[in-house]
Amino acid sequence: MKKTLNPYSQAVTQDDSQPAAKAMLHAIGLTPEQLNQPFVGIASTGYEGNPCNMHLNDLAKNIKRAVSQYPLNGLIFNTIGISDGISMGTSGMHYSLPSRDLIADSMETVVAGMHYDAVVTVVGCDKNMPGAMMAMLRLNRPAVLVYGGTIASGCHAGKKLDVVSAFEAWGAKVAGQMDDENYKQVIQKACPGAGACGGMYTANTMAAAIEAMGMSLPYSSSNPAVSTNKSDEVTQVADAISCLIAQDLKPKDIVTKEAMLNAFKLVTVLGGSTNAVLHFLAIADAAGIDLSLDDLQAISDEIPFLADLKPSGKYLMEDLHRVGGIPAVMRYMLDLGWLEGDCMTVTGQTIAENLANVKPLDSGQDVFYPHNKPIKSTGHIQILRGNLASEGAVAKITGKEGEFFRGPARTFDSEFEVNQGIAAGLVKAGDVVVIRYVGPKGGPGMPEMLKPTSAIIGAGLGDSVALVTDGRFSGGTHGFVVGHVTPEAQVGGEIALVENGDLITIDAKRNQLTLHVEAAELAQRKAQWQSPPLKTQRGTLGKYARTVSSASTGCLTDLPDALAHSNQNQNVKPAALPLTLIAEDVAANYKEKGVQS
Numbered sequence: 272m273k274k275t276l277n278p279y280s281q282a283v284t285q286d287d288s289q290p291a292a293k294a295m296l297h298a299i300g301l302t303p304e305q306l307n308q309p310f311v312g313i314a315s316t317g318y319e320g321n322p323c324n325m326h327l328n329d330l331a332k333n334i335k336r337a338v339s340q341y342p343l344n345g346l347i348f349n350t351i352g353i354s355d356g357i358s359m360g361t362s363g364m365h366y367s368l369p370s371r372d373l374i375a376d377s378m379e380t381v382v383a384g385m386h387y388d389a390v391v392t393v394v395g396c397d398k399n400m401p402g403a404m405m406a407m408l409r410l411n412r413p414a415v416l417v418y419g420g421t422i423a424s425g426c427h428a429g430k431k432l433d434v435v436s437a438f439e440a441w442g443a444k445v446a447g448q449m450d451d452e453n454y455k456q457v458i459q460k461a462c463p464g465a466g467a468c469g470g471m472y473t474a475n476t477m478a479a480a481i482e483a484m485g486m487s488l489p490y491s492s493s494n495p496a497v498s499t500n501k502s503d504e505v506t507q508v509a510d511a512i513s514c515l516i517a518q519d520l521k522p523k524d525i526v527t528k529e530a531m532l533n534a535f536k537l538v539t540v541l542g543g544s545t546n547a548v549l550h551f552l553a554i555a556d557a558a559g560i561d562l563s564l565d566d567l568q569a570i571s572d573e574i575p576f577l578a579d580l581k582p583s584g585k586y587l588m589e590d591l592h593r594v595g596g597i598p599a600v601m602r603y604m605l606d607l608g609w610l611e612g613d614c615m616t617v618t619g620q621t622i623a624e625n626l627a628n629v630k631p632l633d634s635g636q637d638v639f640y641p642h643n644k645p646i647k648s649t650g651h652i653q654i655l656r657g658n659l660a661s662e663g664a665v666a667k668i669t670g671k672e673g674e675f676f677r678g679p680a681r682t683f684d685s686e687f688e689v690n691q692g693i694a695a696g697l698v699k700a701g702d703v704v705v706i707r708y709v710g711p712k713g714g715p716g717m718p719e720m721l722k723p724t725s726a727i728i729g730a731g732l733g734d735s736v737a738l739v740t741d742g743r744f745s746g747g748t749h750g751f752v753v754g755h756v757t758p759e760a761q762v763g764g765e766i767a768l769v770e771n772g773d774l775i776t777i778d779a780k781r782n783q784l785t786l787h788v789e790a791a792e793l794a795q796r797k798a799q800w801q802s803p804p805l806k807t808q809r810g811t812l813g814k815y816a817r818t819v820s821s822a823s824t825g826c827l828t829d830l831p832d833a834l835a836h837s838n839q840n841q842n843v844k845p846a847a848l849p850l851t852l853i854a855e856d857v858a859a860n861y862k863e864k865g866v867q868s
Contacts (some may be wrong), residue, residue, distance in 0.1 A: 276516055279386045279412065280310040280344075301344060309516055311338055312387035313347045314378045314406075316399040321354035323396035323474060326465040326496060327419050330505070331393045334417065337509035338391070343516070346387065350377040355397045355745065356434045356468060360690065360722030367398060368717050368743070369815040371553070372828045374402030379409050388412060389516050391508060395419035395467050395496075400477035401550035404486065407522045408557035413515035414522050415617045416487045417508055418478040420496030421588040422466030428453070432461040433469040435582055435745075438721055442729015445694055466496030470581030472745065475588045476543030477550060479597050483534040485525045485616030489625050493596035495589055514619045526558045529611040533622065535567055536609055537601065539574040539650040540639075542583055545665045545744055545754060546719075548652065552825030564654045564663050564823060568782070571650030574609060576669060577640045583651070583669040586638045594636040598629045607642060646670055655753060655784040658793070659739070659765050659775065662757035662823045664784050666777065667744065672751040674779040676737040678703045679772050685709065686720060686742070693726045700735035703775040707766045708803065709742035710759025711826045715806060715816035721745035724752060737777055739784070741766050741822075753777055753784060755822040761802065768796040 275281070283292035284306040296306060313334055317327030331347050338345035353363065353370040382390050389412050392403035400416070407414040425432035440457040443449035449457075467474035478492035488507050494500040514520075531551060538547045548567060555562035578600075580586050591600070604610045605626055612623030632639055640646055647670035655664045668674055681702040683689035689706050692698055704723070711717045720742050727736050728750060737751040741759035744752050758764030765786060769775070774787040786793070807813045820827045 274519065277307070277309040277388050279388045283386050305344055308342045308344050309388040310344045310346060310386065311512055311516075312382045312385065312390045313338070313345050313393065314381070314390060314403065315347060315349050315393045316352045316374065316395060316403075317349065317393065318352055321352060321357065321396060322422060322462055322465055323354065323356075323419065323467040324352050324399075327393050327395050330417065330419060330501075333502070333505045334391055334393065334508055337505045338512065341509060341513045343509075343513060345391075346385075348381050350374050350381075352396055352399060355473070355719060359438070359719060359745065360686065364718035365714050365716035365812055367719065368549075368711070368826060369715075369811060369828075371398035371402040371405070371550070372815075373811070374399060375405035375409070375557075378403060378406035382406070382410050382412065389512055390414045391417060391512055393417045393419065395474065397473035397477070397546065400474070400481055401554060404481060404526075404550075404554045405557040407486070408526060408554065411521045411523050413512060413520060414486070415508055415511050415515065416481055416491075417504065418467075418481075418487060418491045420466050420494050420498070420501045421475055421592075422469050422496060423463050424469055424587050424589060425460040425463050427456050427460045431587065432457060433581060433587060434462055435468070435470065435472070435721070435725065437461045438725035439729045442726035444729070445726060446730040448729070448731070464497060469587040469589060471541050471543050471578065471588065472582065473544040473546045476538055476541070476547050479541060479543070480534040480538050480547060480551075482597050483537040483601060483610075483622075484530045485614055485622065486522065488617065489598045489629070490596050493588060493592040495592060511617050511619075515617060518619060520615070520617075520619060523558055525615050525617065526554070526560070527614060528555075528560045528562065530614040531555055531558075531560060531562055532566070532570060533610045533614060535570050536574050536604065537597075539570055539576065539652065540600065540604065541578045542576050542580055542646070542651050542669060545652055545667045548654075548665050548755065549743070549822060549825050553827055556825060556827055556830075567652065568654040571652050571654075574650055575642060575645035576647040576649070576651045577642065577645050579638055579640065579646065583671065584646075590638050594633040594638050595630060598626060599632045600639060602626045602629045603632055603639070653779050653782055655777070655779070655782050657784040657786075658790075659769075659784045659786040660756045661765065662821060663755070664739075664753050664757065665755040666753040666779055666784075668751070668779040672734070675777070676703065676751050677774065677776045678737065680705050680769050680775050682707065682769055682771055686718060686723060689723045690726065693723060693730065698727065698732065698736060700732060702736050703777070704736060704738045705766065705769050705775075706738065706740040706742060707760035707769070709740060710756075710761055711819040711822060712805065712816045713759055713761030713803075714742060715812045715819075717741075717743050717822065717826060719743045719745040720752075720754070724750055737775075739766070739775065739777070751777065756784070757821050757823040759822070761805075763797065763800060763802060765793065767800055768793055770796075
């Protein structure tokens, strides 16, 4: 019996009772013959306002042309994107993590609502990749993810630059270590064109992980955005989606628990972003896979950190591509027995089959260290627990910071406050900076803390200050940092009870995060604590704050228990709407110009 290649689109193209649907499809130029062919949705996150995404619409058009060489109907649609780099340190960052779920929801909505038989997602910035993965797994139709690729490096005064260089230049300027002219030159030269941020930040971390999961083509994550290699991918994408449709090979056939563990092992050797933890949990949920923080910690205990990549190292993804790219790294890991080679991929072959003819890493290169001479003998991502994080926290410990820090707390109740505090010199060597009420609900949106961490590094305090938060860190963050503290302050987590001067210990050897305050004293503080109003009650941020689950479960917005969890705040009186967040930006702008707001 002949297999149906268009099981979804036939509901509108082959049903005689759907004449209007067929009429409208003829209106977009499809012939009667084409109505018999499978429909492939090509979901682009392209938009003009971000270098990570500025080229994706053109890439989607090229994929459409390649797909059309088969008896397939490629149909482009768009979804949203938020630039983390542009929104960082402003009220816009509150929308970054929520955009992941909006991307997933919108891709799912179009593909299911329009009866597409398969989907190709074309993605670039941080939240694009996990959002697309969540959608593809929910839909579970033949699918391929295409990464837009990494940006080329900038250069000033003989030094390679990337987007984090600009953030750190601000910290150096504030500290009086960089003059205004060099500051301006770094800004102008840091990002020379199209492509995602160049280091092993969240975009490159997730792109590499998804390649290891088997959902993108070999080399897709390391091929530079502006390169013939990236241009040549479009033909391979068309080949792959055609084969996936013919074989009825779907995302849940590819993304198994073994595949996800493969991917996190790759994240570990590369020194990838802590944001991978949130996104892995969310992707696993969409795939119906039982994946926990303990699973990720077990990998970090076993697998060493080997790549000398920014932010903690000196090289960029373009340098890793030059010495062999992600497939060469995966081949190295497979040969060591670290990867499960039998996992299926979108090529229709297994990981081991894809890597069989891959050349090994270039001899003499120093981008990627040998396993017997690691940068760190265990993984950099560590899951900490203790009386300050009873449900867990995520630390990024690359080795150069040390594995133990103890100091007095310096508390701030927003990123705006901590940025002011750093500029005013309130943060001193030896402090444990605590930024709270910036979690999924309290933020809302769990904003990233790249601006304060970059300012601390730029001010020369990177080796002498630790930072603990219920918010997130950018993939560009480095230093002694602990994020994702759960329960978050907004729901009464212990981080809400910390007072200035309290002693805090971060012990990455024992994976403990300890607040040195007697239990009776904490209980008294808890009795006096009151939940502050949610910062916004309406709009997309209000909806997110009411429905989002804990960071320890991946910040999901479609779980029944997440909805129940939000009830603890339902009696809180409405606070100011998002204009409050925007006012922080305005006040900061006035302060910088010496104007009283």
